Amino acid sequence: MVYSCCQPRGNTVPPRYRYEQIADDLAERIASGEFPPGSKLPSRRELIEHYGVTEPVIDRAMQVLRIKGMTETLPGVGVFVAE
Secondary structure, three states: OOOOOOOOOOOOOOOOOHHHHHHHHHHHHHHOOOOOOOOEOOOHHHHHHHHOOOHHHHHHHHHHHHHOOOEEEEOOOEEEEOO
């Protein structure tokens, strides 16, 4: 069997970006009630330390959650779980 460069092989799943994994983890934590509606998420610095990533990775994960309507950002205050 010959594979081209662009055909998936079998049931392989392409690797996911770290920001996607973090956004999914936070979304699961929100859904589980760990972060209930109206609660403030950990600070950017705390998330960087917790996940062991850089600031742009956390910013992108936060953007994903905001686009999904799961969080609201209050500049200078923090990121909160949407009601």
